[in-house]
Amino acid sequence: MAQILSPFSAARMPPQQVEAEVSLLGSILLDGAMMDKVADTLRAEDFYKNEHNTIYSAMISLFSKQKPIDILSVSDSLKEAKKLDDIGGHSYLASLINSVPTAGNAAYYAEIVRKKKILRELITVSQDISQLGYKEEGDVDELLDEAEKRIYNIAQKSLTKGFVPIAGILEQAWERIDNLHKDPSNSAIRGVPTGFRDLDHKLSGLQKSDLIVLAARPSLGKTALAMDIARHVALHENIPVGLFSLEMSKDQLIDRLIAAEAHVxxxxxRTGRLSSEGDDFDHIRDAFDKFSRAPLYIDDEASMNILQMRAKARRLQAERGLGLIIVDYLQLMAPKQHTDNMVQQITEISRSLKVLAKELNVPVLALSQLSRAIENRPNKRPQLSDLRDSGAIEQDADVVMFIHREDRVKENSDRPNQADILIEKHRNGPIGQVTLYFTPEKASFSPMERISE
Structure with missing residues (x-):
C-alpha cells in the first residue's frame, strides 16, 4: 500500500523561493535605496535561508543607522559581528550582485518572499493547533478562539498599508467639506448612520472600534431601537450587520423587522389577524423583498460566550464583510470562566466586547439592563451609576445611552410615547439628549418631526 504523507511530513519542502531571496538581496546591494521600498513590509525572519536572514539583518541595521548599504558596508558589518564566514564570505555577497541585472524589481521580489513566509506561518500554526487537539487539554472553546486568533493575526500581518500622499487626502477632504457646506443637514456623519438624524448629529454616527452601550429597564424599547438601527444600516446604507440575539428568537426578530418596515x-x-382588505399584505411583500437582499445576519444562539461570539464575528467579517455588530443583551452572555460573582462576569464581558470592537474595527452596539435601584428613588431619570452589575461597562464604553420614558414613570404625563435618548457618556464628543416617538403597535421608533407632520 502506498504511504500517505502528512501535510507536515519532512518529505515535503516548506514553501520558499530562494531565487527571489537571492534576487532581492542582490538588488539592495546594487542600490541601497531599494531598502526604502521593502523595509516596512519585510522582516529578517521572512527569509527562508538562515544566511539570507543574517544578511538582511545586517542591511536593516545599517538602514536604521542611516548608513550606506553596499557590498563593502554589509561585508564590514557581518565581519564585525563575526558572521561573514557563516553566510559564505565576501564571495557570496558578490554572487548576489551578479544574480540580478538591475535593482528595479526589488519590491516584486520582496512580495514573493513575504508570501512564502505567510504560507510557512500557516503551516506552523496548523501544526501547533493539531498538536493541541491531539493532547485534548484545555477548554474546546478556548482552543477554537486561539486557533482563529492566530490565523486572523497572520491575515492581518499580510495586509500592509503605507503612507498616502497628502494631495490625495486633500482632494477627498475638499469634496467632503464642500458637500457638508452645500448640505449642512448631513454634516459630521462620519460613522455608521443610525437613521435618526438628531442622534447621528450628536454622535456623528456609530464610530469604528467604539463600544456603544444602550441601556434601559425592561420593556422600554432597547431591542426595538436596536432593530430600527439594524434595519436602517442594512436596508438603507447597505452595510453588513451582525446581530447576536441572546434573548429573542430569529422568528421574533423577523416579525419585528417586517412589522416596522411594512408599517403594520x-x-x-404575529397572530394572523391582519385584514385581507387594504394594502397590508402588499407592504409586507415589499418588506420581504427588501430584506431578502439586505446584508443582515442573525445569530439567536442563547447563552453564547465571548469566545464563540468573537469566532463567529471574525468568520462573518471574512466571508461577508461587517460594518456593525449588535448584541442583545450584555447580561445574557456567558463568561469564559464560570463564577458566582456577577460583577466579575460582566466586567469580563464588557472588556471583551471592547476588545472585539477594536480587533474587527467595527462599532459594537451592546444592549444592557439597568439596576432596580432606579425604581426606588424619586428621580427615575437614568444615570451612569445605574448600569447593572458593573462599573466596568461605564469605563469600557465609548458611548453610553439610556432610554427614558416619562410616561412610564409619571402618572398623567403629557408626553405619551415620547422617549428621551440620553447620551450620558461620549468619549470623543458632547453628551446630550434626543427625543424619539415610540409606536407600540409596530415596536418601532420614529423621529419626532415625522410624527408632527
Whole structure:
C-alpha cells in the first residue's frame, strides 16, 4: 500500500523561493535605496535561508543607522559581528550582485518572499493547533478562539498599508467639506448612520472600534431601537450587520423587522389577524423583498460566550464583510470562566466586547439592563451609576445611552410615547439628549418631526 504523507511530513519542502531571496538581496546591494521600498513590509525572519536572514539583518541595521548599504558596508558589518564566514564570505555577497541585472524589481521580489513566509506561518500554526487537539487539554472553546486568533493575526500581518500622499487626502477632504457646506443637514456623519438624524448629529454616527452601550429597564424599547438601527444600516446604507440575539428568537426578530418596515401592527402580524382588505399584505411583500437582499445576519444562539461570539464575528467579517455588530443583551452572555460573582462576569464581558470592537474595527452596539435601584428613588431619570452589575461597562464604553420614558414613570404625563435618548457618556464628543416617538403597535421608533407632520 502506498504511504500517505502528512501535510507536515519532512518529505515535503516548506514553501520558499530562494531565487527571489537571492534576487532581492542582490538588488539592495546594487542600490541601497531599494531598502526604502521593502523595509516596512519585510522582516529578517521572512527569509527562508538562515544566511539570507543574517544578511538582511545586517542591511536593516545599517538602514536604521542611516548608513550606506553596499557590498563593502554589509561585508564590514557581518565581519564585525563575526558572521561573514557563516553566510559564505565576501564571495557570496558578490554572487548576489551578479544574480540580478538591475535593482528595479526589488519590491516584486520582496512580495514573493513575504508570501512564502505567510504560507510557512500557516503551516506552523496548523501544526501547533493539531498538536493541541491531539493532547485534548484545555477548554474546546478556548482552543477554537486561539486557533482563529492566530490565523486572523497572520491575515492581518499580510495586509500592509503605507503612507498616502497628502494631495490625495486633500482632494477627498475638499469634496467632503464642500458637500457638508452645500448640505449642512448631513454634516459630521462620519460613522455608521443610525437613521435618526438628531442622534447621528450628536454622535456623528456609530464610530469604528467604539463600544456603544444602550441601556434601559425592561420593556422600554432597547431591542426595538436596536432593530430600527439594524434595519436602517442594512436596508438603507447597505452595510453588513451582525446581530447576536441572546434573548429573542430569529422568528421574533423577523416579525419585528417586517412589522416596522411594512408599517403594520406587530400583534396582528404575529397572530394572523391582519385584514385581507387594504394594502397590508402588499407592504409586507415589499418588506420581504427588501430584506431578502439586505446584508443582515442573525445569530439567536442563547447563552453564547465571548469566545464563540468573537469566532463567529471574525468568520462573518471574512466571508461577508461587517460594518456593525449588535448584541442583545450584555447580561445574557456567558463568561469564559464560570463564577458566582456577577460583577466579575460582566466586567469580563464588557472588556471583551471592547476588545472585539477594536480587533474587527467595527462599532459594537451592546444592549444592557439597568439596576432596580432606579425604581426606588424619586428621580427615575437614568444615570451612569445605574448600569447593572458593573462599573466596568461605564469605563469600557465609548458611548453610553439610556432610554427614558416619562410616561412610564409619571402618572398623567403629557408626553405619551415620547422617549428621551440620553447620551450620558461620549468619549470623543458632547453628551446630550434626543427625543424619539415610540409606536407600540409596530415596536418601532420614529423621529419626532415625522410624527408632527
Amino acid at each position: 401592527d406587530l400583534w396582528k402580524l
